[in-house]
Amino acid sequence: MSSILNRLEGLVAKIWAYTLGRFIFVKPLGYGDFTVEAATMNFVRQRTTIPIPRVLGAIRYRGRRYAFMTRVAGKEIDYWEWKTYSDEIKESIISQLKDYISQLRSIGPPPQSPPLICNILGGPILDHRLCVGGPYGPYRDEEQMNLQLRQGFTVDEFAEIANGPKDLTEYIRECHNIRHPIVLTHNDIAMRNIMIDGDRVTGLIDWECAGWLPAHWEYIKAHWTEVDRDEWVGELHKFIPPFDKENKADQMVGWSRSWGPRLGL
Numbered sequence: 001m002s003s004i005l006n007r008l009e010g011l012v013a014k015i016w017a018y019t020l021g022r023f024i025f026v027k028p029l030g031y032g033d034f035t036v037e038a039a040t041m042n043f044v045r046q047r048t049t050i051p052i053p054r055v056l057g058a059i060r061y062r063g064r065r066y067a068f069m070t071r072v073a074g075k076e077i078d079y080w081e082w083k084t085y086s087d088e089i090k091e092s093i094i095s096q097l098k099d100y101i102s103q104l105r106s107i108g109p110p111p112q113s114p115p116l117i118c119n120i121l122g123g124p125i126l127d128h129r130l131c132v133g134g135p136y137g138p139y140r141d142e143e144q145m146n147l148q149l150r151q152g153f154t155v156d157e158f159a160e161i162a163n164g165p166k167d168l169t170e171y172i173r174e175c176h177n178i179r180h181p182i183v184l185t186h187n188d189i190a191m192r193n194i195m196i197d198g199d200r201v202t203g204l205i206d207w208e209c210a211g212w213l214p215a216h217w218e219y220i221k222a223h224w225t226e227v228d229r230d231e232w233v234g235e236l237h238k239f240i241p242p243f244d245k246e247n248k249a250d251q252m253v254g255w256s257r258s259w260g261p262r263l264g265l
Contacts, residue, residue: 024056024068024069024070024071025053025068025069025070025071025072026066026067026068027066027067027068027069028064028065028066029058029064029065029066029067034058034065034067034208035121036119036120036121036123036126036208037067037207037208037210038055038058038067039120039121040119040120040207040210040211041053041054041055041069041207042055043120044104044184044207044210047103047107048100048103048104048107049103050100050103050104050204051072051195051201051202051203051204052203052204052205052207053069053070053071053072053203053205054069054070055067055068055069056068056069056070072195072202072203072205073195073197073202073203074195074196074197074200074202074203075195075196075197076191076192076193076194076195076196077093077191077192077194077196077232078191079191079229079231079232082191082231082232083231088199089198089199090235092199092200093194093196093199093200093201094235094238094239095239096200096201097189097194097201097239098238098239098240100201100204101186101189101218101239101240101241104183104184104185104186105183105184105215105241107184108184109181109182109183109212110122110182110212114140114141115182115212116138116139116140116141116182116212117137117138117139117140117141117142117144117145117182117211117212117213117214118137118138118139118211118212119135119138119210119211119212120184120210120211120212122138123135123137123138124136124137124138125137125138125139125187125209125211125213126208126209127187127209127221129149129220129221129224130145130148130149131148136148141179142179142180142214143176145214146176149176149250149253150176150253155169155172155173155176156169158172158253159172168252171248171249171252172249172252172253174249175245175246175248175249175250176249178216178246179214180214180215180216180217180243181214181215182212182213182214182215183212183213183214183215183218184210184211184212185210185211185212185213185217185218186204186207186209186210186218187209187210187211187213187217187218187221188206188208188209188210188221188225189218189221189222189225189236189240190222190225190226191226191229191232192206193205193206215241215243216243216246216247218240218241219236219237219240219241219242219243219246219247220243220246220247220250222236222240223236223247223250223251224250
């Protein structure tokens with residue numbers, strides 16, 4: 001019986017791929033709240049010209065959740081193909097991405113005063129650089145977010161655990177004392193989330209990690225996500241406002257470690 005069901009599901013999948021599947025994308029959902037991602041996509045669509053899929057709905061099937069959205073043209077950026085692109089194609093893609101990041105930041109901070117570091121609905125942020133295991137927060141300010149990055153330790157306590165040199169401690173202390181504007185952030189600018197067709201950006205996808213975050217965080221996260229892709233990482237400063245000092249401090253805090261919730265929010 002199970003073999004018959006498997007064959008039927010395979011047939012349905014083929015029919016879907018050649019019919020509605022050409023226009024509708026089905027996204028399997030993890031443990032994030034798709035309500036937040038859908039709200040984010042709608043919010044950004046209404047306020048920018050960023051190409052974003054249109055959310056059609058979500059269902060639960062066999063214990064899993066799936067979201068339906070319009071399919072965008074093109075394909076995700078492939079790192080090895082990127083290395084072969086002409087300077088003209090790269091410049092065109094980078095120029096479009098720069099405009100989209102600028103549009104996000106022009107929307108303004110969230111309505112809270114002072115602004116929280118939170119998702120588009122004011123709730124927790126899904127961000128594996130900040131906290132593994134699911135969404136966490138919201139953070140009342142950048143000081144609390146930096147405390148999360150240090151797993152709840154003060155700079156001195158963290159330095160003692162890391163057994164780092166004194167100048168490293170002071171560098172982290174200096175950078176973690178900087179306060180940045182809170183801006184709307186995609187928070188997962190990775191090659192896999194940028195759809196292109198030739199030299200045209202056709203879609204910016206996967207908004208589940210987006211939210212209101214300090215202005216330097218998009219740059220840091222883009223480095224963290226693509227740490228081994230030097231030729232792509234070397235282009236990030238061209239379309240994301242660069243914060244090299246803060247990025248260096250974040251590497252010192254430790255990209256090799258993922259933090260769990262320790263703040264008791």
